[in-house]
Amino acid sequence: MRTYTVFMNITLSIDEQVVKRARQKLQAVGKSVNEEIREHLQHVAGDDDLEKDIEFLRSSAGLGNSGDWKWNREELYEDRLQWPRK
Secondary structure (H helix, E strand, C coil): CCCCCCCCCCCCCCCHHHHHHHHHHHHHCCCCHHHHHHHHHHHHHCCCCHHHHHHHHHHHCCCCCCCCCCCCHHHHHHHHHCCCCC
């Protein structure tokens, strides 16, 4: 059994300058206008888990506390050289 995806061509009426600016901005992130519209329609149709992902990030954000501690490469390697700790 094989499953085929059938793509539909859609004609849109969009101001030429809007498309031009959108194309320039999307090109900077490596996307086409077609990809952006397709992803937006998938989002509208509910074919992605964006809302679920955003909710997860909101619910889990800020749960850790580093106490303003920052990674330090030298300290990391010093600790690594001391393993296993006795």
